[in-house]
Amino acid sequence: MSALERRPDERRAGTWMGVLILFILAAGFVSFVVAARIWWLPPLASRQGVITDQIFNAILIATAIAFVAVHAFLGIALIRYGAHGERRAAHWHEHLGAELTWTLVPAFGLVVLAILSEVVWAHVYSAPPRNAQVVEVVARQFDWHVRYPAPDGRFGRTDPKFRSTSNLFGEDPSDPVNKQNVVTTNDLHLVVNRPVAVRITAVDVIHSFFLPNFRVKQDAVPGRTVTIWFTPDRTGTYQIACAQLCGAGHYTMRGNVTVESQAAFDAWLRSQQKP
Amino acid sequence: MPTELLKEKPAARPRRGPGAPGRGYGGDGARPRGPESPVVAPLTAFIAVGAVLAAVAMLFVAFTTAYLARRQEAGWTPIALPAVLWLNTAVLLASSGTFEWARARLVRADPAGARHGLGWTAGLGAAFVIGQLAAWRQLAAQGVYLASNPHSSFFYLLTGAHGLHLLGGLVALAVVIVRAHRNRYTPAAHTGLAVCALYWHFMDALWLYLFALLFWL
Amino acid sequence: MGAVAVREAAAAHEAHDESFIRHYIFSLDHKTIGKQYFWTTMFMGLVGGSLAMLMRRHLGWPEQGVLDPAQYLQAATMHGTVMIFFFLTVILTGAFGNFLIPLMIGARDMAYPFLNMMSFWTLVPGVLTILASFFAPDGPAGNGWTSYAPLAAVAKLSTGAQWGQTLWAIAILFVLISSLFGGLNFLTTIINMRARGLSMGRLPLTIWGIFITAILALLSFPVLMAALGMLILDRTAGTSFFVPPGLLVGGQLVRDRSGDALLWQHLFWFFGHPEVYILILTPMGIVSDVISTFARKPIFGYKAMVLSLAAIGFLSFLVWGHHMFVSGMHPLLGGAFMAATMIIAIPSAIKTFNWCTTLWQARIHFTTAMLFAIGFVSLFVTGGLSGIFLASAPVDIYLHDTYFVIAHFHFVMASAALFSIFAGTYYWFPKMFGRMMNETLGKIHFVATFLGIYATFFPMHFLGTMGNSRRLYSESFYPFLAKAPPIDVFISISAFVLGAAQIVFIVNVFYSLVRGPRAERNPWHANTLEWQADSPPPHGNWGPEEPVVYRWPYDYSVPGAAEDYIPQTMPAVPAGAPAGGEGE
Known part of the structure; x- marks a missing residue:
């Protein structure tokens, strides 16, 4: 049990671990759905809160997509690629296109969120109206x-x-x-x-x-x-x-x-x- | 085992990436390194002292920003400059000079002269510390204490922090003097003395900066 | 100075007839010092964890009054302080850094062994001081681990008024000085003591992580030291660096003080944000190495991994203001800090995708170390994503200082760093102590910890969305938190499960130390240099010959090779053969 075995079959362990990750995915997702009905932002009573909540929801959707995507990928990889038999892992470790993709896609999303946030931020800290x-x-x-x-x-x-x-x-x-x-x-x-x-x-x-x-x-x-x-x-x-x-x-x-x-x-x- | 690798069939295209041999990720014949290699030690010591000075610089950057931010605000009453600081500054500048003189003597194969110069440096350094204490006494005699006003707080804090670092330099200098007396330094190899000098000059420059910051900038 | 130190170090290697004190207490050997750090910090982790259990015992059932309000704040403050300064910071660099750096770069010891010993023995008075503060009159510091001024700066306003807060500052000064000694050593050692052929571009990512961590520590710790010095003077000497004018203290108007309360926050967070990355860059490196080893596949995007480590390190100095969006600093500054904060998410995303891609088409061995590394990726993603809410300043107005923040940093910094520590312990235990850890106990430990951490910290997001502020002794005063108590009970029970799971780990460590099967040199079939030394390595690490490096550390599953791993010491191509002959 100490060293890595020569011909292990790790697929069962991989399935368990993959399922565990997919369980986290499901539990995380469901808990947000349930919480949104019971434990959520308190009832809104101001005008500026409307846009704040809109940005909150936009970020929630963006992060939910990322959360689901990464955990689904992780779970599937763990289930599929447990070591077994003589075959070796693939030997690739660089791909410019892929790396650029996951630099630029999150960068684009973050820039959009940043611009939206900056606009709201500027409004929140603007000078108060005269009739205030x-x-x-x-x-x-x-x-x-x-x-x-x-x-x-x-x-x-x-x-x-x-x-x-x-x-x-x-x-x-x-x-x-x-x-x-x-x-x-x-x-x-x-x-x-x-x-x-x-x-x-x-x-x-x-x-x-x-x-x-x-x-x-x-x-x-x-x-x-x-x-x-x-x-x-x-x-x-x-x-x-x-x-x-x-x-x-x-x-x-x-x-x-x-x-x-x-x-x-x-x-x-x-x-x-x-x- | 290595020969087995040789039996692979030639690649359709050359292997790429950091794993591939000879792509600028360090040749197999990089220069020898390790504790046995005498060539490495000076570089190690200079990197170490450079890192120390970077950390010291950050400490005083933090103090400086705090000082400049505080000076903008109300209730800022400047304290009078203790005259002895001029003398102290001259003494510290002279100590840097004697340090360089000692090093020059060593390089010219005059170890006795070098020891002499190091002794002068230590003496002037100690005189500077005593002079700083005298400046504190001078201020205290005028009724200006640590908590009297923001400027005096910063004066005591900055001179105190600088003084502690200079005392550290004096300890290092003492070690260098002991080693010089044991003839551990040669004209070609005197890393310990050189890095100590670097630290000492940095303390010197730091004092000039703090002096200017506290009373002119 | 340097040449002599090196010569002394070399001499020390030859002195094998060391006394007990020289060998186990005032040792100069980096492995012994690493183990001293390991046991000391594991003990502090236990202290911090016990305080967390105490907090959860109270928060689940606040009406039972297990703690009074001051005691609760003291438990919370000391939990944060102990965990951040005395556990995470120190175990990652002190234990893993000391033990691994010379072994992974093929050196016999650190550049300055004496400084290394001093580093540990500067930590010890810090540990004793913080432990002593529990017995101070009025108890330990209770003003939050951030110790905002003027709450912490004016003794009469503080919790733990008499001694606690001052001892807190002194103890942290010791830790910072100790870490600076360590960082100095790590930098010089990594730059100068690498084995022949081990260029920077062939360093394992663990070493890259520690390297950048050392730079961050060197540049950020002095700033906190300056602030702590001023805090101590404010508390004891009556200066007013952080004490603003016009305070009412004990009903009396304080007339002679005039400082700036926000100055403390700026200095603290200028240190504090790099500190967060000091706690996560080394884990990122450890996890990269563990994942690559057990996926039997090269780490994907090595260059991108190094560059993103460096980018995170650099950007970490530009984002401290995002802790202060509602502090009243200028709104334009807030906007700039928000932009920088959004940018720092990009390198973090790159790292996550690279870990995931490394697993694709791999042949994964699910050892306990690997499970914790995979758990790290999941926790890091969850914590990173909640960070985007907090990075958006207008959303942060609402979420600032609520449990949402607690959930965020416990996932991304605390839990993820903890998982990398577990992964590193299971992975390097054979090298440290010469015995294998028990894998069955390890897997039980993993499943309970993984589920326990999610069950403990995930619901805190919902306390945050409800508007539950942190550091509240009880929510009962606020009607809008009426639905919070069930969540608190759930969190407390989960936390107890999480705490109990750590007993399995402790049992495993001590059982394996005595009864674990002897480890071979390279039980995981890994490529990095430390696996070429004996388990445990002898004094001086290597035999008469120091290792020579011919390749990067990630040559796993190279097609055509005899094994699915090629250690870094294996010559790429024997002399005389044409280069570039390996198949893809």
Whole structure:
């Protein structure tokens, strides 16, 4: 059993191994089909998510073809070419045409996917529309804090030097506008079909502002503020998750998102105004 | 066994690919190699030192990018240049000179002169390290410490990292001096001394670069 | 220096009356050092695997509270750290690299045996430090194996606050220095110590893989060393390289610090992405050699294989930003990193197709080593394909830091590298220890591991599509993850099966070490040089004559030859005969 035998019959082992590979092919494929009905992308609630999901599906189809093709080839080769008898393996090891084919075909597919992705990427990180509602988000171990503008759309002056546990945004007490700004904890309200620009930062460690239903994720990095925008297009309640390890309470860092009509939003904002 | 291969019938077309004999994949008569071959050793040592210097260079490339990125941002207060650094720079440049002088003496079959030059190099190298420590003391006396501001942090970090590498060079130089005293180097074969010199000059150039980076670039 | 070292090495070969300490502990022999690495890293692999079992025990049934949140994060962090730095990186280069390089290139030892010994003995304090950190007050580091700043840089914000994170950085510094010593040796040895006739174009692909790995290590490890140095200063000396201004720590505003949190990520991933390929290029080489040997067929597209190794190595320095698509770096940079990332998939695809083509019209011998090599191809394809989702930046916005990423890198980097380690162990065990491993136990080990790995990591894709972030102690806080627990239970049970299968491997190793049948010189009828030495090779590897190489290592099933393999030492054409006389 040690050395290679002179006249082995490895065909039975080859059949088993080939079947094992084909089983992986089938199980992998079927599990995706089943998962697509139960364990899949959460219901979509934003406009930008539509194109993201389209690219996701395009990649899924391309990779499924490659997965099936390679495993089928592998399985068939294993079943067919187990060693047996005196015959030797073929002795060829170069073929320019074949090698060019499998350099250029994947290259073409990847270039197409890259171009599609670049277009979407540029759109996602484009400047927010002028009519966008602006909110500010500050992440802190382990909560999301949201700041809304005054009724006229203005934000009061802030400076990190004013920061404290009761003033996470660092609002300047001498600026009267700050009295009209609303600050909430773990409660993000958005207007349906109106773009929203979110200015995100953090005050202790890096968090990540993750809205699964909106296909939005942006790290909240202390020391810098990043603006992202998206358009919620379905009313309802959703969640903010933290997607970057931020300490022992990382798993508890949940915020709620409410998407509602402009009227409902205005009413809610008035109810939150400081007396 | 080899003769059996001969009995094959001639090929319709010549075998191609890397397996085929004589297609630029190394002749059968490549030059002798192996630990016994004295010709190989210098090349090995130079490749090894070259690799070390590449790694050292990457270390300081990383520090440099961090430094340049940080300098763009707010809160950057430059520290005053400790005057002793000028002296240190001159001392280190001189040490490279004495090293080359020692090598020239060795090549001209003057081993005593070479040992003399190596001793001077080690002395100047040690003086440089002491001078760097003096610069640290100077800054500390002004109340500028490691954590005082970004520029001082980088100053201590970069001079410290460079100093550690130079101390490594001093250890290598000590080995070279011991070997020189045992007459292990000849005018024709002195790889150990040559690679040590290469490392030493690199440390010299690295210091000039860091000095410029920290205060002028 | 070099000449003397070489002379000393030659002298060492003649000193056969070595003491026990000289022979087994502070040995200069590359084979002994390779075995020291093998046992040390296998032990660390066991530590990392046990931590994974602990994590899965918790994640399957989080409501039972086997671990508290900090302990869970510490288990996860140490699992990643131990597996990446102390197992995969070190076993591939340290164990296989040290053992195989001189044997496969026909040298008597490494270029610098003393440096080689130093390399191992620099690793040991690293291993002890990381093990000691488990007993530190507050426990070991728990901020992820990536240790992002400022979480890891400000002691009061970290998990494992007091000592764990600092010890983590020190331990990794030791590993990196040790690997640099090793890489230096590998480079010089491969460039300069090859047997007569063994040109670079005739090197086995295993050696090519190790060669390019050594270059990557030499250029990327110093960058992490710089970052670790700054991290240690930030934690202990109060500097602020990675600590941004305006932090609230423990309710207090920190006024005197002003650094950049993203700087750590840039430095870490500039090291981190080459590191990923450091973990996969050597496996690619090992698998190429194993497949060719047991397919009894030359590897398809040798030149393409070498070129794609080199291309992957080069491109690996240009793609680090794809770990940072959502970090807030400039979108234009993100676009550039996405393009480079898509390009690096091409050489990987070429390699996969070449392995598959090698099997076509082959005469395959299904030894355990071959099964693991075939398993490698399957795992690498699966992991590579999920990488395309993550390479696409807009899709990565959603999938970033979810279990989809965990599934991806466990397939492509962890499992595939692990399979190549198993393939290499079954393949070279006879050469290392002079005995054959048990094939029946080996096949049981393979089937259980292969199915176990797929069952463990494939469902993680679906946790990812659901939006389940990684490093979550429990999903119970997020209603959109309500359907996740059944998957977690399934994964945990699969992981236990996978873990149990490794017991078969451990039993096999120790059983074969004592009771395995004696190995002949060349049990697999392979062509490469190491099979021309005794099993196990004596001190100095070769007898009085060093081997001379006449051909590339893939002359399998040459038509008209007496055997279906022609070792590299077989003269191509006897002197005086016309060249190019072999039939196609």
